[in-house]
Amino acid sequence: MSDASGAELDEALTALGWPEMLAELPEVAVPLVFRLLGETGAHAPVLNDVVLGRASGETVPLPYAGGRWVLWPRSGSGTGLDEEIPLAAVPEGSPVPLAAGRRAVGWWLLGSGRAMLALARAHALDRTQFGKPIAAFQAVRHRLAETLVALEGAEACLVAATDDLGSLLAKAAAGDAALTAARHCQQVLGGIGFTAEHALHRHVRRALLLDGLLGSSRELTREAGEVVRRSGSAPRVVEL
Secondary structure, three states, X not given: OOOOOHHHHHHHHHHHOHHHHHHHOHHHHHHHHHHHHHHHOOOOOOHHHHHHOOOOOOOXXXXXXXXXXXXOOOOOOOOOOOOOOOOEEEOOOOOOOOHHHHHHHHHHHHHHHHHHHHHHHHHHHHOEEOXXXXXXXXXXXXXXXXXXXXXXXXXXXXXXXXXHHHHHHHHHHXXXXXXXXXXXXXXXXXXXXXXXXXXXXXXXXXXXXXXHEOOOHHHHXXXXXHHHHHHOOOOOOOOO
């Protein structure tokens, strides 16, 4: 998946059986494909398929943070939102079921977060200061540990999510975890992490973009709070 993106990867996934997998085993296909998109830094417009519930080659307007709407075409180059992903702003869209799409974007965010953690961990083990790897310093270890905890918690939410509220919370947790990873891993990498030559910046940009897609972590957290406030109690979202 790291060798192709966009329309090329879309066609490759179709040839590999993505439509059949999505129809027959979505609980396997979606986490697998979207987590790999995050880990490799690739992208493909297959979120359309998940939201529509079928791999038909169609597109659908998707809600974005701040009350905006975007369209993810099956082909094209980057726009103002991102130089790689061809998201196009549209005036408005019709309401669509979002639970499955939010879980898919959540897995994508999780993959991006794990990619950032892997880059930071490798740097911490290789980079030396005062005669020893910076991974030996407590401040660095705390940042890496907090990132891992956030990502593991988000993955647990995604695995448990089955309904609208659970999917909303899982997407919020994944967005927050990816942003935590971006913040901590940037600090661990130091100056090199700010350069275009290092891979981290692509994952940071991707995390920022995906966090807003289908509702940002802040917006979804407020939305979940409204659900609790209206009902007067917190519904059970997972059976322990």
